[in-house]
Amino acid sequence: MIERFGYGVIRWRYWILLATLVSTALAVVASLSLKFEADYRVFFNEDNPQLLAFEALQDTYAKDDNVVFVLAPRDGRVFTRETLQAVAWLTEEAWQIPYSNRVDSITNFQHTYAEGDDIIVEDLISDAKDLTEADIARIRDIVLREPQLVNNLISPTAHVTGINVTVQLPDQASDEKTPEIVAFARDLRRTLRADHPDIEVYITGLVPTNNAFLEVSQRDMMVLVPAMFGVILLLLWLLLHFLSGVIATILVIVSSTMIAMGLTGIIGISLTAVSNIAPVVILTLAIANSVHILTGFRRSLHEKDKYAAIAESLRINLTPVFLVSLTTTIGFLTLNFGEIPPLRDLGNIVAMGVTVAFILSVMFLPALMAIFPAPPPLLATASGVRAMRGLGEFVVRRRTLLMWCTMGVTLTLIAFLPRNELDDEYLKYYDESMDIRIASDFTIENLTGLQRINYSLNAGEEWGICRPEFLHKVARFAAWYREQPEVVHVDSIVDTLKQLNQNMHGDDPAYYHLPERRDLSAQYLLFYEMSLPYGLDLNNQIDMHKSATRLIATVQGLSDNELLALEGRAQRWLRENAPALQTHGVGASMIFANVSYRNLRSLLLGAVIALLVISLILVVASRSVKFGLISMIPNLVPMTMAFGLWGMLVTKVNLGLSGVAIITMGIVVDDTIHFLNKYLHARRKQNLESPDAVRYAFDRAGVALWTTSLTLVAGFLVLTLSSFSLNSSMGIMTAMIIVLALFTDFLLLPPLLMKWDGSRVLKP
Structure with missing residues (x-):
């Protein structure tokens, strides 16, 4: 039947x-309609509980989507007239960033103080160019004593300052708007650098981080695809040694990728x-089938004409x-069990590509070879064939030693498995050469953190946040957080109320504490809100009903x-000290x-199902439970060893590695x-x-196995050039x-077969 199929092709x-x-x-x-999503939210299911909680918090308060400018004067002094002018200029111009709705900096910080019987609320710096040295010294003292600013918008040593721009991205088409926002921010940086060459400017924040997903993908495609094609051309020529085979294989893998x-x-x-690397993975995986069929084709040319050799190769290799x-497709499809949508998409795209590659390799490839001139037969004396025969002889003679040595190495490496720890830092997903990584690392080392834990603390009633007992619990929670060594800044409404209480008592430091009565807190908040300029309200800290407040x-x-x-x-602290306030921390x-x-x-769960399905396939394919189970050993050993x-x-095992075991389970079974x-x-x-059957397998399959494994290894190593760590x-x-799988298939599988198969004749 298969032979008829070959002649039909x-x-x-x-x-x-x-x-x-x-x-x-x-x-x-059709591929022209492909869209790219540049948002960290694509990494999560729509029903992800932490995502839903974070979105609910953002619906209650201001959103966290932001652009952060970090200014680092080369002289290490923020409080100079030139630097403060630059901060003031950028603060003003940042309002022009598309979709911006709030800009915070040390220059427009709403400074409050008593003046006679009046309370003044105004920008800390109104005209930077007219500042005297005395003014600058006074401003420096105010800023470095302000808990809302230190380790947030100013470093404790005053060598770096930040400007935080909050943006309100539209729910629809936010991916298209992100590059526009980042481009505008970079234009502002370019202008500021031209006017103030002694000030370095870094750009970070959630919006630039989202935009970096797009940039890293574009960068990867410019690097990975050309590199992959270069590797493929080189390897195919070295492995096949005939031009028509190289051309045919290239056409198969390119068509497979494009159709997928x-x-x-x-x-x-x-x-x-993540899913953007699918073309590179498909290009890599699609080669193997072509190499096996072309190798069988050239072997058959010793005894048959071109058409008969094509049919014979299909007869031998089709199953x-x-x-x-099938097993490779199953491996990638089981990524659908995971919680990461981009990994699921990668699995589905590659599964389609592998399926298409199979169809093309058994139809399109033979059709091409039927048109092209016949290549020279693969000589039995070729160096690769001789090497495989020699390896087969070595394995047969040293089978017991090889089996125990391989098992010993495996057990030794298994002992290190518990050292693996599922851990990650999403801010370090990007290569250190990328602007976003440089800016983020600099910000973390010099100004503030970029990871925020948000709490919406509910008072249970309108204006309930003004109750003294509630505010004291919030203050204690904020104080506890400030004592934690990992925390660099805590933002809460209690700092504002303490400052207002002091202002209302003639700026007497003795009154820097929370108001003692609910009505006073309500009055202070109402007065303060009415005095704030546009865009600097308290919506980022308290809800509209004054029933809940945000602590960051x-x-x-x-x-x-x-x-x-x-x-x-x-x-644990909330449970023991303020159970009424207990809520989970949320944030990106x-x-x-x-x-x-x-x-x-x-x-x-996906791995268990994949293992069972692949085991069943091997049992059915070998028509033997024994051979099916034996063959699973060299497929599980490489993963445990790796x-x-x-x-x-x-x-450290990151999100990218979490799916590797399932993916490779389908790939490494190929050689087996x-x-x-x-x-x-x-x-x-x-x-x-x-x-003798082992010797025959080495002779007939050895060259194809090591060549396809070499190709797969080279292809996946190309991914190490990616600027995205996952x-x-x-x-x-x-x-x-894959390397370890080749060793186990050559050094462990044959000894296992010889030990457990026995010498009896098997039924056809």
Whole structure:
């Protein structure tokens, strides 16, 4: 039947070529509708509890979407006339940033003080160019004593200052507006640098971080795709040694990739910084089938003409190539069990690409080879074939030693598995060469943290936030947070009320405490709100009904586990000291910190299902429970060895690595299927003893296995050039697992087969 299929492909070759070219052309058109999502929210499900809680908080108070300018004068002094003029100019111009609705800096900070019987509320600096040295000294003293500013908009040593611009992005088309906002901010930076060359300006914040998802994807595509094509061309020429095979394989993998991306556009899957690497992964995986079929084709040319050799290669390779494609597809599809939508999208896109690559490799590739001139036969004396025969002989003779040595190394590396820790820092997803990473690192080291834990503390009634007992609990919670070593700044309404209480008593420092009566707090807040200019109201701290207030703890460069540990301590404090106020901390950082563990739990279920399905496939393919189970050993060993090695050398496992085990489970089984297929053919069809069947498998499949593995390793190592750490770490780990899988398939699987198969003749 398979042989008839092969001759059918040859007969209809021109129609197959036409259908493939038309499909590819249509896919190119469809791919033009692909959209890119540049928002950290794409990493979470719409029903993610932390995301829903954060969005509810942002609906109650001001949103957290912001652009932060960090100004660092080269002389290390913020409080000079030139620097303060620059801050004042940028503060004013930042209002022109698209969708900005609030700008905070040390120059427009609403300073309050008593003047006779009046309370004055005004910008701290109204005209920077007219400041005297005495004015600057007075302003410096005010700023460095203000808890709302220090470690927030001014460093304690006054060598760096920040300007925070809050933006109200439209719910629709926010991805299109983000680059516009960042471009405007960069224009302002360019202008300020030209006017003040001695002031360095950094840009960070949530909006630039979101925009970096788009920029890193564009950067990766400019680097990864050309690099991948270069690697493919080099490897294909070195491995195949004939031009028509290289051309045919290139056409197969390019068409597979384009059709997969076209289907992605038709389905409506949006690209992200993670799923954007799908073309590179498809290009890598699509090569293997072509190499196996072309290798079998050239081997058959010894005894057959071109058409018969094509049909023979399909007869030998169609089943293993189908099984390989099926298991790889299953591996990527099981990413759908995870909690990370971009990883699910990556799995679905690659699964489509692998499926298309299988169809093209068994139809389009043979059709091309039927048209191209026949290449020279693959000589049995070729260096690669001789090397595989020598390796096969070595494995047969040293099988017991190899089995125990491999198992010993495996057990040693397994001992390091517990050292792995699921931990991440989403602010470090970007390469250190990227502007956003440089700016974020500088801000964290010199000014303030970029991770914020938000609490909406509910008083339970309108104007309830003015109750003294409520405010004292909020103040105690804020004081507890300030005592934590990880915290650099705490923002709450109690600081404003303390300052107003002092102002109302003639600026007497003895009155820097909360008002003692509810009506006084309400009056102070009402007076203060009425005195504030446009855009600087208290909506970022209190809700419209005055029934809840927001407390923000800013932390500095914590990993996910450290962040969760801090929030856990906060929950314990609330439970023991203010149970009526207890609520979970929310924020972008908290969403990332929580999703890792839920994603791992979900993927573990996917891994179990994938393992069971792939095991069943191997049992059915080998028509033997014994061979199916034996073949799973060299597929599980590489993953455990790789993660053990990772635990020994690195220990931290990020979101990108969490899906690698499932992905590679489908990939590494490929070599096992091809080796086992040739082994069982020798045992069942040629009645060879187990050692001779191993030699036959090395002779017939060895070259193709190491060449496809080399290609896969090279392809996934290309991902290490990515500027996005989730992609680069995924590439490193996958390449490592594939290398270890090749070693176990060559050094562990054959000894296992010879030990457990015995010498009896197998039924065909």
